[in-house]
Amino acid sequence: MxxxxxxxxxxxxxxxxxxxxxxxxxxxxxxxxxxxxxxxxxxxxxxxxxxxxxxxxxxxxxxxxxxxxxxxxxxxxxxxxxxxxxxxxxxxxxxxxxxxxxxxxxxxxxxxxxxxxxxxxxxxxxxxxxxxxxxxxxxxxxxxxxxxxxxxxxxxxxxxxxxxxxxFPNVPDVKGIETFPGTLHHAHDFRGAEKLADKRVLLIGASYSAEDIGVQAFKMGARSVTMSYRTRPQGYKWPEGMEELPGIDHFDGETVHFINGETREFDAVILCTGxxxxxxxxxxxxxxxxxxxxxxxxxxxxxxxxxxxxxxxxxxxxxxxxxxxxxxxxxxxxxxxxxxxxxxxxxxxxxxxxxxxxxxxxxxxxxxxxxxxxxxxxxxxxxxxxxxxxxxxxxRIFLAWKEDKKQNILTYRDKQHRSVMTGTMAAEHHTTWLNELDDSLERYLSTPERSDIEELVHGKPEEAEPAAKA
Structure with missing residues (x-):
């Protein structure tokens, strides 16, 4: 054979x-x-x-x-x-x-x-x-x-x-979207949030892409972030400058009309539509x-x-x-x-x-x-x-993660969980996610010195718990 x-x-x-x-x-x-x-x-x-x-x-x-x-x-x-x-x-x-x-x-x-x-x-x-x-x-x-x-x-x-x-992005039709004069693309083509600084950003969608690109845009200095949901809002405690609104009725240039009668003006639209x-x-x-x-x-x-x-x-x-x-x-x-x-x-x-x-x-x-x-x-x-x-x-870890996000959508990435494989507790990253602007592997694995103010807030870094044997 x-x-x-x-x-x-x-x-x-x-x-x-x-x-x-x-x-x-x-x-x-x-x-x-x-x-x-x-x-x-x-x-x-x-x-x-x-x-x-x-x-x-x-x-x-x-x-x-x-x-x-x-x-x-x-x-x-x-x-x-x-x-x-x-x-x-x-x-x-x-x-x-x-x-x-x-x-x-x-x-x-x-x-x-x-x-x-x-x-x-x-x-x-x-x-x-x-x-x-x-x-x-x-x-x-x-x-x-x-x-x-x-x-x-x-x-x-x-x-x-x-x-x-x-x-392969799902790209729905939205009435009047062809009149929008700002930047418009699907999340599939999104490559970084830096260019959204000082922009009024609309994310169409209410799942993980909208959530994450939304907080990335906030982190990188967007003037405002609005997320439009079709069935139900994500419902997090959004910081000032972030909001959720129901579905879109139509676009009229840079003005977007939502089905609840509200309007907003935007500079950038990202389709987070799956x-x-x-x-x-x-x-x-x-x-x-x-x-x-x-x-x-x-x-x-x-x-x-x-x-x-x-x-x-x-x-x-x-x-x-x-x-x-x-x-x-x-x-x-x-x-x-x-x-x-x-x-x-x-x-x-x-x-x-x-x-x-x-x-x-x-x-x-x-x-x-x-x-x-x-x-x-x-x-x-x-x-x-x-x-x-x-x-x-x-x-249980997944459900704890969901609860952490409900408590604060901007800080859940600063939490630690324990490995089910080795029993090792995760380390605390040297910089909070909201303040960490360098995501390179070199920076991530480094141990930069804390400033005097950081040591007053967080205390001096302790030695990491040793890795348990698998």
């Missing part, structure tokens, strides 16, 4: 998780399939691979990443920590609970930096088309090397789609089409395409958990491919999906959502050899 060939589409956190899953099995002495990963960017990291470009990249391809320069984690790192590669192991000491972008990319990269899995990735390679060959029960994957501008096709037994779903599930390299019978939710229809155990169980999706859900959920999914998909886990019949899979979808549709609020996703991850981990961790404690 010939060796299976596996195609992984994308080398972001989900694709790296798949590569790492196969590598883990190989380290334990297992014979793994031939794995080829295609990544259209020049390096891996997906969203975390920041690029100053927006719109079209240097190859003429749509820019994948929605990352902006001064992003800091908006959720506790203790909730996304890899179970088999901890922050303690990577940094060698405790760090804060809300690292900046560069630190998180370094952590993602660090887990596989010293392995040979990068050799399995064909970078600067865009997947153009994937076709299922029914007679041969395999897939033809057609790709283009963006550097050499050459196109090639080859056959694979299985395909893992790990491209994520935060790259993203589309879009897979231009897949035919409609293979492509997931779903709203952004935590249990999309059509995927058995959230990963196996019900219509063709040789096609898998990683990270297709709306996400509370991120990196460690991608791991749990990747480990399970690996075991299905290698025959370590048994795939039920189509009827059994459909019944399983129906059961979980019914539970999903009965969820009521954030606490239900995060517990549901924890239970989903537990279900996957119990089917594999991925290290189990205290998922219920992570749920």
């Amino acid at each position: 010939s060796k299976q060939r596996i195609a992984i589409i994308g080398a972001g956190p989900s694709g790296i998780a798949a590569l790492r899953a196969f590598q883990s099995a190989q380290r334990q002495g297992a014979k793994i399939p031939e794995v080829v990963c295609f990544e259209k960017q020049d390096d891996w990291g997906g969203q975390w691979n920041y690029n100053w470009r927006s719109g079209i990249d240097k190859y003429g391809e749509p820019v994948h990443s929605s990352m902006y320069r001064n992003l800091w984690s908006n959720g506790p790192k203790e909730a996304l920590e890899f179970a088999e590669y901890t922050f303690d192991e990577h940094f060698g000491r405790p760090i804060s609970s809300y690292p900046p972008r560069e630190a998180l990319w370094d952590y993602i990269d660090g887990r596989v930096r010293k392995t040979d899995v990068k050799d399995k990735v064909q970078f600067s390679t865009a997947v153009r088309w994937i076709e299922y060959n029914g007679e041969d029960d395999n897939f033809t994957v057609t790709v283009e090397n963006l550097r050499s501008k050459t196109t090639s096709s080859s056959e694979f037994d299985r395909v893992i789609v790990a491209t994520g779903h935060f790259s 993203y589309l599930h879009k897979y231009p390299f897949l035919a409609s019978d293979l492509a997931l089409s779903s709203p952004n939710n935590i249990y999309p229809a059509g995927l058995y155990r959230g990963v196996v395409w019900q219509k063709n169980p040789k096609l898998y999706y990683l990270g297709a859900q709306d996400q509370w958990f991120t990196f460690n959920m991608f791991d749990a999914q990747a480990w399970y998909v690996r075991d299905l491919i290698m025959g370590r886990a048994k795939l039920p019949s189509a009827e059994e899979r459909a019944a399983h999906v129906k059961q979980w979808r019914a539970r999903f549709q009965a969820l009521d609020g954030d606490a239900d959502d995060v517990q549901f996703q924890a239970d989903y991850i537990r279900d996957l981990i119990e089917a594999t050899d991925y290290p189990m961790f205290d998922l219920d404690e992570v749920v």
Whole structure:
């Protein structure tokens, strides 16, 4: 029997998780399939691979990443920590609970930096088309090397789609928006808040992008920040200069009319209106089409395409958990491919999906959502050899994070949480988030001296708690 060939589409956190899953099995002495990963960017990291470009990249391809320069984690790192590669192991000491972008990319990269899995990735390679060959029960994957501008096709037994779903912006029509004379773009193209200083900023949307870009704009000196919600406000205790208003009736030049009758004038508008599930390299019978939710229809155990169980999706859900959920999914998909886990019949899979979808549709609020996703991850981990961790404690951390945000949306990133993997308490960052204007890795890991005033307010810095052994 010939060796299976596996195609992984994308080398972001989900694709790296798949590569790492196969590598883990190989380290334990297992014979793994031939794995080829295609990544259209020049390096891996997906969203975390920041690029100053927006719109079209240097190859003429749509820019994948929605990352902006001064992003800091908006959720506790203790909730996304890899179970088999901890922050303690990577940094060698405790760090804060809300690292900046560069630190998180370094952590993602660090887990596989010293392995040979990068050799399995064909970078600067865009997947153009994937076709299922029914007679041969395999897939033809057609790709283009963006550097050499050459196109090639080859056959694979299985395909893992790990491209994520935060790259194709959802851009709604708003009456009169074409008359707006200021800057206007989607959050996908937002690259930094510095240019919003002294601007009157409107964010259309009421989810994480609007919240984070809103506080970034406030931090960088925007004159005012207004967020427009469609269904319900975020409801935080916004500082003076930030507000929420209901939906927009229409634009009239720089004046925006809201449905409650109020008007405001703006210099900059950012559409924080979400993203589309879009897979231009897949035919409609293979492509997931779903709203952004935590249990999309059509995927058995959230990963196996019900219509063709040789096609898998990683990270297709709306996400509370991120990196460690991608791991749990990747480990399970690996075991299905290698025959370590048994795939039920189509009827059994459909019944399983129906059961979980019914539970999903009965969820009521954030606490239900995060517990549901924890239970989903537990279900996957119990089917594999991925290290189990205290998922219920992570749920508690998420809920504490939500409460911290309710108390003060500008200071929640200054809080510390304890790792469920090592027991290490996060360090206090040397500078409060609101006052930290340098988000480089070098600055983040430095220990700058405190001014006399800072020592009066915070006291002298104490020695960090030593990292516990994993």
